[in-house]
Amino acid sequence: MKLRLRIWRQPGADAKGKMVSYVIDGVSEDASFLEMLDVLNERLIADGEDPVAFDHDCREGICGACSLVIDGQPHGPQAATTTCQLHMRKYKDGDTIDIEPWRAGAFPVVKDLVVDRSAFDRIIAAGGYISAPTGTAPDAHSVPVPKADADAAFAAAACIGCGACVAACPNGSGMLFMAAKVAHLGLMPQGQPERHTRVLGMVAEHDAAGFGGCTNTGECAAACPKEIGLDVIGQLNRDFRKAAARAA
Amino acid sequence: MSEYYTDGDPVADTKAPTGPINERWERRRFTGRLVNPSNRRKLRVIVVGTGLAGASAAATLGELGYRVSNYCFQDSPRRAHSIAAQGGINAAKNYRNDGDSVYRLFYDTVKGGDFRSRESNVHRLAEISTEIIDQCVAQGVPFAREYGGLLDNRSFGGAQVSRTFYARGQTGQQLLLGAYQALERQVAAGTVELHTRHEMLELVVVDGRARGIIVRDLVTGEVTTEIADAVVLATGGYGNVFFLSTNAKGCNVTASWRAHRQGAYFANPCYTQIHPTCIPQSGDHQSKLTLMSESLRNDGRVWVPKERGDDRAPADIPEDERDYYLERRYPAFGNLVPRDIASRAAKAVCDEGRGVGPGGLGVYLDFADAIGRLGKDAVEAKYGNLFQMYERITGENPYERPMRIYPAVHYTMGGLWVDYDLQSNIPGLFVAGEANFSDHGANRLGASALMQGLSDGYFVLPNTISDYLADGPFAAVDDDHEAVAAAKAAVNDRIAFFLGNDGDRSVDSFHRELGGIMWEYCGMERTDEGLRKAIGLIRDLKAEFYKRVKVPATGAELNQQLEKAGRVADFFELGELMCIDALHRTESCGGHFRAESQTEDGEAKRDDEHFSYVAAWEFAGEEPVLHREALEFEYVKPTQRSYK
Missing domain, CATH: 1.20.58.100 (Fumarate reductase/succinate dehydrogenase flavoprotein-like, C-terminal domain)
Structure with missing residues (x-):
């Protein structure tokens, strides 16, 4: 199939960017979206142009590296699907596709479609863990965990840290990402001792990193490729209020 | 043969302890020298890689009080390809009361590796396996649990016991996030400096010791040097040499290879694992291959048309014109023959021109019988997520049309040669996880890669590296030192x-x-x-x-x-x-x-x-030098593997 691509090109963090049009022909419907971009890049290299920079790695939907806003939607039109798992059979001959990077104050563009998501790492460093230095652990069966809690914790822990939630949010909030970790650890008995310091530390770092506030728009959950629900944000808010009251 | 390589002196693992096998690890920990806690902060260790082995090693060394610098080429440590491991992690907990033990895990792993690994290393791995589960549970890893709240297990290839712990089909993700969170905790504590989007491009060797690395900042392009007292490579496997593999696109051998060129031996490079159940290539645009869990072969039947070039839709091919070749050739094991046999059998029928799908490189994995026998709902409950993944990639509905599968490169057992302490033949260079060659011999059993990565990173390396660091801190090395300048010049050139x-x-x-x-x-x-x-x-x-x-x-x-x-x-x-x-x-x-x-x-x-030896290769241009390390089997006597 033949497609017209309009891609955000920005040479560097401080450079001005713009949308640039490319026409690409002979795209296989069996190709993934990123493989379609590979084909475009091969052509650009042959023509002596700078290929389009984009983040990607595992290409099986789990590493969280790929991060494209496709026709205005983070990860494109297919629900519960990362960009790398989106395939070209979702498109038809003659389509025009807009491709942009995540756009959020806390995710500055590095080049073209690549953004800096290190703020997510800093949020985790501010409390998104359970302190269990190597060697200190008791036997794994010493603390049973109700299956329902373990399953709910797993569902929250399935977050791949891609940042689609931030890209989708009109406020550029990292609330869903942060709340998924707060919920995961807060649902496990091992996570209780640090439950309050965790949420306070993470929220402070989230705000300092320049993410916006949450206004319950719900775009984040709709964009999440791992279908993490808004309920984790409710959990975070409850924990935060309790922790803040205690600290006051 | 001699036109391709030359014979060198044998190589020996001088750190391997002797005596009863179940006492060797304890003895090594006792004989190895320690570093006083107050001296640890005077010692810097570079860890390259943030997968299971790298992140767990960096976090643990940080907790011990060393100054750690941790590098990865991805934008975050959490992207390392350990994240993609599906199946599970083995541990000899014997929670099922089904006869498992440390010795049995040791035995299964030596046998599964086709008697090409070291007994001492494998026994240590089996011992540590139980501690790993304890550690990960303490970190809050959400393993699958039963209604009573205790951990669930499942069985995996090459074992008759249920010793595999898992978190749905995302065990690697959950274990890596546990290690990543422990790592970020140390970053916050100031013991670990994290350098993302940095790629190691050369090893710095000064006076025979590994003393640092040359890295390129992938965003600015700046090439810099970091000097330390020891260097740990946890940089994964080299399956991407095949271009198409189940590895992530960024997986590469560069860190290991630059160390090899500086003198580190590369052991058993030809040992690669090819997984039989992957989604086949769909065209020339293909950039990678995706694994479909091997568990599908429990209910799927593998077949190809009897006639070559038969391009009818699978449903139009009558039963008597199909060749269920695994059931025909291996009546006892049928569709459940081991990975290597299943892979080679698929290649054989495709080479005959009987393969299916684009390019004729695929065989059918048919669930029609299972759906007829168990009902669609039961099949969906078991394999629903895999069927959905398959449909997303191929656009075909596997409930109605048989899946197409083909083998793909998945894991590499070879890697940099290390001794029992995980130290390479260059003093001060340690290698952990898939990047080393040590524990899997010529074949790795399912659910053992995660076990080895975490064993090396959490428990082995932090205990063995002190014996080396006890001689440190080593003399300061300036940027204008001859060896640094040469390494940096090589990178820039x-x-x-x-x-x-x-x-x-x-x-x-x-x-x-x-x-x-x-x-x-x-x-x-x-x-x-x-x-x-x-x-x-x-x-x-x-x-x-x-x-x-x-x-x-x-x-x-x-x-x-x-x-x-x-x-x-x-x-x-x-x-x-x-x-x-x-x-x-x-x-x-x-x-x-x-x-x-x-x-x-x-x-x-x-x-x-x-x-019966490890082939440890020394770099010497186009004619490498072969050093042999003899393998001895005191406990598990080599036999011919049989699946009849």
Whole structure:
């Protein structure tokens, strides 16, 4: 199939960017979206142009590296699907596709479609863990965990840290990402001792990193490729209020 | 043969303890020297890689009080490819009361590795396996649990007990996030400095010791040096030499290969694992292959048409015109033969021209019988997520049309040679996880990669590295030291070469072609003739690569083509060594199948008399030097594997 691509090109963090049009022909419907971009890049290299920079790695939907806003939607039109798992059979001959990077104050563009998501790492460093230095652990069966809690914790822990939630949010909030970790650890008995310091530390770092506030728009959950629900944000808010009251 | 390599002196693991096997690890920990807590902060350790082995090692060394610098080429440590492991992690907990024990896990792993691993190392791995589960649970890893709240287990290939712990089909993700969170905790504590989007491009060796690395900042292009008292490589496997594999696109051998070129031995490079159940290639645009869990073979039946070139839809091919070749050739095990047998059998029918799908490189995995017997709902409950993943990638509904599968490169058992302490033959250079060669022999059992990565990182390395660091801190090394300047110049020269080369072919086009050669001649089945041919083809292609490769843009910016060019250049040299290793090892063992060495049933036929050794290769240009480390089996006596 033949497609017209309009891609955000920005040479560097401080450079001005713009949308640039490319026409690409002979795209296989069996190709993934990123493989379609590979084909475009091969052509650009042959023509002596700078290929389009984009983040990607595992290409099986789990590493969280790929991060494209496709026709205005983070990860494109297919629900519960990362960009790398989106395939070209979702498109038809003659389509025009807009491709942009995540756009959020806390995710500055590095080049073209690549953004800096290190703020997510800093949020985790501010409390998104359970302190269990190597060697200190008791036997794994010493603390049973109700299956329902373990399953709910797993569902929250399935977050791949891609940042689609931030890209989708009109406020550029990292609330869903942060709340998924707060919920995961807060649902496990091992996570209780640090439950309050965790949420306070993470929220402070989230705000300092320049993410916006949450206004319950719900775009984040709709964009999440791992279908993490808004309920984790409710959990975070409850924990935060309790922790803040205690600290006051 | 001698035209390809020369024989060197034998190599020995001088750190391996002796005595009863269950006391060796304890004895090594006791004989190894320690570093006083107040002295640890005077010692710097570089850890390259943030996967299971790297993140767990960096976090643990930080907790112990060392000053750690941790590097990864991805934008976050959490992206490391350990994240993609599906199945689970083995541990000899015997929570099922089904006869499991440390000794049984040790036995299964030595046997599964086709008697090409070290008994001492494997026993230590089995001992530590139980501590790993405790550690991960304490970190809050949400393992699958039963209604009583205790941990669930499942069984996996190569074992008769249920010892595999899992978190749905995302065990690697959950274990890596546990290690990543522990790592970030140390970053916050100030013991670990994290350098993301940095790639190691050279090892610095000063006075015979590994003292640092040269790295390129992938965003600014700046090339810098970091000096330390020890260097740990936890940089993963080299399956991407095949271009198409289940590895992530960024996986590469560069860190290991640069160390190899500086003198570190590379052991058993030809041992690669090819997984039988992956989604086949759909066209020339294909950039990677996706694994479908092997568990599907419990209910799916594998077949191809009896006639070659039969391009009818599968439903139109009558029962008596189908060849259920695994059930026909292996009536006892049927569709559940081990990975290597299933992979080679699929290749054989495709080579006959009976493969299905684009390019004829696929076989059917048919669930019609299972759906008829159990009902669609039951099949969906068992495999629903896999069926959905398959449909997303292929656009075909596996409930109505049989899946197409084909083998793909999945894991590499070979890697940098290390002793019992995980130290390479360069003092101060340690290697952990898939990057080393140590524990899996010629074939890795399912759910053992996660176990080894975490064993090395959490428990082995932090205990063994102190014996080396006890001699530190070592003398300061300036940026203008001869060895540093030479290493840095080598890196800059290589970058300048790629950027200045007046070429006309992309890096990927060479990588794809190299992968094709490796897959054809050094893949599932290797022959003397094919390997010799491959070495010639690789050398020719390598020459063309240096003549014609084209890398656009500059070095002072994010340049993904430049990154790839360096990695592919190293894959050329590795590929050649893999072929030489495969050529010299005229026996078959585990994942290394030489067509000339098979039993009547088509099984791998070992030659213990001549090949019961680790092949540790020393870099010497086009004619590497072979150092043999003899393997001795005091506990598990080598036998022929049989699945009849």
